[in-house]
Amino acid sequence: MSMPFYVSPEQVMQDKAEYARKGISRGKSSVTLEYVEGVLLMAENPSSLSKIGEIYDRIAFAGVGKFSEFDQLRKIGVRYADVKGYAYSRDDVRGKALANAYSQAMGDVFTRELKPLEVEVIVAEVGDDELAGHESNAIFRVQFDGSISDHEGYCVIGGAADELNSYLSNEYRAGLPLGEALRLGRTALQRVTDGEPRVDPENLEVCVLERARGGRKFRRLTADSVIGLLGA
Amino acid sequence: MQFGGKYQGSSFLELLEVDYAQLRPDPSQLAEGFRLSSVPHGTTVLALKYVDGVIVAGDRLATEGNRVASRDIEKVLPTDDYSLMAIAGAAGPSLEMARLMRVELEHYEKIEGESLELDGKANKLAQMVRSNLPAAMQGLVVVPLFAGYDLRRRTGRLWKFDVTGGRYEETEFEATGSGGIYARESLKKGHRNDASRQEGLQAAILALVDAADEDRATGGVDLLRGIFPIVKFCSAEGISPAEDSDIERVYREILEGRGRGGS
Numbered sequence: 003m004s005m006p007f008y009v010s011p012e013q014v015m016q017d018k019a020e021y022a023r024k025g026i027s028r029g030k031s032s033v034t035l036e037y038v039e040g041v042l043l044m045a046e047n048p049s050s051l052s053k054i055g056e057i058y059d060r061i062a063f064a065g066v067g068k069f070s071e072f073d074q075l076r077k078i079g080v081r082y083a084d085v086k087g088y089a090y091s092r093d094d095v096r097g098k099a100l101a102n103a104y105s106q107a108m109g110d111v112f113t114r115e116l117k118p119l120e121v122e123v124i125v126a127e128v129g130d131d132e133l134a135g136h137e138s139n140a141i142f143r144v145q146f147d148g149s150i151s152d153h154e155g156y157c158v159i160g161g162a163a164d165e166l167n168s169y170l171s172n173e174y175r176a177g178l179p180l181g182e183a184l185r186l187g188r189t190a191l192q193r194v195t196d197g198e199p200r201v202d203p204e205n206l207e208v209c210v211l212e213r214a215r216g217g218r219k220f221r222r223l224t225a226d227s228v229i230g231l232l233g234a
Numbered sequence: 235m236q237f238g239g240k241y242q243g244s245s246f247l248e249l250l251e252v253d254y255a256q257l258r259p260d261p262s263q264l265a266e267g268f269r270l271s272s273v274p275h276g277t278t279v280l281a282l283k284y285v286d287g288v289i290v291a292g293d294r295l296a297t298e299g300n301r302v303a304s305r306d307i308e309k310v311l312p313t314d315d316y317s318l319m320a321i322a323g324a325a326g327p328s329l330e331m332a333r334l335m336r337v338e339l340e341h342y343e344k345i346e347g348e349s350l351e352l353d354g355k356a357n358k359l360a361q362m363v364r365s366n367l368p369a370a371m372q373g374l375v376v377v378p379l380f381a382g383y384d385l386r387r388r389t390g391r392l393w394k395f396d397v398t399g400g401r402y403e404e405t406e407f408e409a410t411g412s413g414g415i416y417a418r419e420s421l422k423k424g425h426r427n428d429a430s431r432q433e434g435l436q437a438a439i440l441a442l443v444d445a446a447d448e449d450r451a452t453g454g455v456d457l458l459r460g461i462f463p464i465v466k467f468c469s470a471e472g473i474s475p476a477e478d479s480d481i482e483r484v485y486r487e488i489l490e491g492r493g494r495g496g497s
Binding site: 052055056057077078080081082084085087088089103106107218 | 237238239241246249250253254257333334337340341344345347
């Protein structure tokens with residue numbers, strides 16, 4: 003494509019970033035929390051299209067923004083993880099390497115392509131007490147421009163991430179049981195639904211990575227069990 | 235390792251073919267005209283229906299010609315939460331096929347968000363067996379059994395395969411491998427589709443004992459070393475193994491029934 007006149011690189015990047023941020027802020031936020039027996043991923047999602055998915059034995063994915071774009075990233079992640087686990091061993095598939103790969107890929111799109119990705123993703127990995135050196139959880143956030151950060155305890159992505167982060171920094175404490183973590187996450191998500199008094203449990207997409215589970219630790223909670231946990 | 239390739243579908247095998255060809259097992263790479271005879275072979279495996287689903291069992295011996303290659307190989311392998319594969323034939327390619335099958339099913343489930351139907355899984359395995367045909371011609375035969383619980387039809391189902399990828403659903407039971415013919419004869423006499431879990435276990439162990447009695451390459455029960463056949467039940471609740479102690483009890487009953495602890 004030809005450029006009719008000069009635009010400074012700063013301006014181009016700024017415009018792209020603004021465009022991406024706008025796209026992301028139109029969607030709902032997604033919260034990931036560590037709880038005592040694993041990692042909890044949740045999002046307000048009334049549709050049947052998933053925002054949270056399984057990547058590998060101990061790794062889960064959450065995305066916000068444009069569905070087609072983050073779902074594509076999720077699939078690339080599954081392919082990457084399955085090939086790596088097949089070529090080496092299942093324990094060699096780690097969240098950090100995947101988050102770095104996402105960071106590279108998303109950064110590449112941001113600098114090279116005209117249109118940046120309008121997404122943010124979380125890569126969450128639950129620890130395994132049986133594997134020395136792999137005991138702790140890890141949560142990574144990758145933004146539209148490829149910037150990557152690691153988080154302890156909780157992590158929020160989406161339009162209202164800053165507001166939710168400051169809320170959770172006050173309210174979150176380590177060692178929460180699943181029910182309490184779920185209630186905290188729901189309260190946080192409710193704060194950004196302008197005008198809506200509450201987030202129905204039916205509209206919550208909730209998945210967990212359970213530390214004690216053997217093999218594939220990812221589990222999607224049914225609406226019934228979410229209601230049960232919220233009520234308990 | 236590259237991140238994001240050309241392939242966009244939901245099959246792990248195709249993904250390997252398109253983007254990671256170096257990782258894919260390729261039977262056509264074998265030297266032409268050369269026939270491998272001295273590789274470990276798995277011997278007898280069987281599958282039978284019981285009231286809640288299917289039972290899949292196999293002895294533990296792998297042989298290399300007339301020598302023992304392994305006494306405790308596992309030939310009954312879960313491919314996901316509701317299906318199992320039992321391998322007979324060349325151990326290396328068989329185990330690789332089982333591993334690939336497991337990854338294939340898991341990969342599909344993660345990409346698509348739902349599992350394949352049991353028929354779809356059996357069909358996929360048939361394609362994998364067929365793609366092994368060049369290796370089979372050179373002596374690396376893989377002839378698995380596939381069994382599982384069909385969540386839609388609420389019943390256990392089982393299939394056998396031939397080297398050309400032929401897929402045959404069986405209504406009651408099937409056995410394959412070097413002692414398969416004897417195991418099948420044994421199952422024929424005692425098997426019922428409405429057998430209880432315990433009756434099914436008895437039929438499976440009896441069939442393996444009979445196979446081991448007639449076929450020297452089949453392991454049977456090794457009380458001396460404490461090595462027991464693998465027996466797995468697959469029902470609506472998923473897959474559960476039979477305990478060694480239960481297998482030992484059934485085996486001792488069989489020995490007693492045959493007098494003086496021998497047959």
